[in-house]
Amino acid sequence: MIDEQFKQNVDTFVDEVWEDVVADIRRLVRIRSVEDRTAAKPGMPWGPASHEALVVGLGIADRLGLDAHECEGYLGYADLIGESDKQIATIAHTDVVPEGLGWTFPPFDVSRKEGCLVGRGVLDDKGPCVLSLYAAHYFAREVQRTGKKLPYTLRCIVGNNEETSMKDLDWYLERYPMPEFAFSPDAEFPLICGEKGLYSGTFCSGKIAGGIIVELDGGTVGNAIPGRATAVVRRVASELPEADNIDIEAAGDSQALITAHGKGGHASMPAGTVNAIALLVDYLLEQNLCSDEERVFLEMERILLATTDGSSVGIASEDDKFGPLTLIGGTVRTENGCFVQTVDSRFPTSTTGESITETLSTFGAKYGCSYAEGRNVTPFYVDPELPEIRCLLDTYEEYSGREGKAFTIGGGTYARHFARGAAFGPWDPADPVPEWAGPEHGPDEAIPEASLKRALKIYIVSIARLMELEL
Structure with a gap:
């Protein structure tokens, strides 16, 4: 039951773990995990640096109480086993685009300025990847405290080849079951229900x-x-x-x-x-x-x-x-x-x-x-009136005070690979940012910490509500 007490518990949790969240984002950002297939090896299909970020990401998941698995270096996943084998999944990625030119901050470290985190990947997608793991960590603690499993298995997929070809997910979906529903914290709020070709x-x-x-x-x-x-x-x-x-x-x-x-x-x-x-x-x-x-x-x-x-x-x-x-x-x-x-x-x-x-x-x-x-x-589109989509949009509305209306984009996310999926935050274009703050793929890539904190709360509450649906 998602009541006010539950949401207060989520608020307390986010405040309690926040510095750990930032520290884990920094651990990932410090790795220049740009694809380098010229240096690929068995178990490292996207190159050593990308693989290092995958290993670190799965190590974070393991430390947070999830059952983490690396899949031959293509990508990985971390589970919180539920009463059912049916999965609700999140999917984020630890690879990044090259830094490019024009940075005034160190691109491969996390800097703090005017309430923002700055560094390559804080927005796309290392910051959101860490949020997805901490959202699962909230439920792992609850399961440990109460002894009661979630209705469905919660799987956090950690991708490693999103920025170039998404071949990692092609490989995964040929070998592992399709989740009942998946969302990717790799875009904008309110929610992306379609992506151009x-x-x-x-x-x-x-x-x-x-x-x-x-x-x-x-x-x-x-x-x-x-x-x-x-x-x-x-x-x-x-x-x-x-x-x-x-x-x-x-x-x-x-x-x-x-x-x-x-x-x-x-x-x-x-x-x-x-x-x-x-x-x-x-x-x-x-x-x-x-x-x-x-x-x-x-x-x-x-x-x-x-x-x-x-x-x-x-x-x-x-x-x-x-x-x-x-x-x-x-x-x-x-x-x-x-x-x-x-x-x-x-x-x-x-x-x-x-x-x-x-x-x-x-x-x-x-x-x-x-x-x-x-x-x-080809283009991807999912009905914005699906119960799972409405669940996410309603939670966004509740936390942001803004209309939860799905939209389409020209970018490409992992969401397009799923039968029922969407891209969901963490960036909200309605949030104010300093003039110097750069966008994803640009110099001085930045996102307000307040936006990330709110996104983590939205993800936890959304997952709790997805667990109450009949899938």
Whole structure:
């Protein structure tokens, strides 16, 4: 029975364990758990650093009284065994995107400032992962105190490959039972009931040898708008004109390093960002810093990066559930004498990945570029009136005082892999944050401690209410 006494007990618990929560978040954040498949080994499919974070995360679960298991290094889970084998699950992840540029705080530590935690992963998703384990810890203590099991098994899945391909969860669901219901604390409140399709691809020029451009290098990962991009060109730096958001310096004998500074962000939310590759391309074209062959590629880049809704290349689309498609250029590199540009799209139900591939292939061919499709994942949507979803939304309303209305996003979370699932917090866009606080995937990633504390309470009460449903 979820009454006022129960909620007071939850408040007391959160206050009691909070410094331990922060300390455990710090333990995870201090590990630079970026996927590195070049260093993969048996039992470490995503690389040693990612595996280290998984081991630490499962160690936290074990210390908190859960039955923790590592699954051949792909991911892990920690159980609180219930009266039934049916599972209610949470799923978070311990891998992160690279730090990128522009940090004013140490990216791989947890700093405290103006009531916020700062560090890569405090929001996405190491902080929420620790919250899910402490939510289960609350019930583990209650079971130990009363001797009475929960109606269903509570499973905390600890993912390790969410930021790149989610192959860890594909592996898991081929071998383990589907939970009756799962939520992922890896997004925003109130609740995400749908996610756009996930799409990526790569343009590659032919070999361009002996031109003016020695090297192009922009962005860190394909699923983020780059805040920085560089070009090394065969020109004397002192002879190149200044421009807004462009730095120029000498780079050896009669060569110049040109650096463009944009405003980065998550690929699914391009509004307000400035793609540094686009700024660099404009400067190179305007100053004629390219051979005729290189100009063809740069002209393609200019068109490709001119919009973020796909309209400049003919793939714009929208529907009533998800809104408009997004398309961004994430990274550009010089590889084996060729220029290689990656793209990331989040698409609604009004188009398909196959249609996007066809259009982008035709577009690239006009400029002498080959095109290869990467991931192509269909949109995900769950009925927001499901009893489990209403349970979560009602609890959010109770704790936030705001309307609990489900919505859809362009990002991708583990929730899309479950028959009945959703992404649920911990960040609430209605909460005030300092101007300096950065977003997930951006520099100075931060979240107010008060938001995390409230989220932990919401998770505990939501799980208690899910346990009362007939599943």
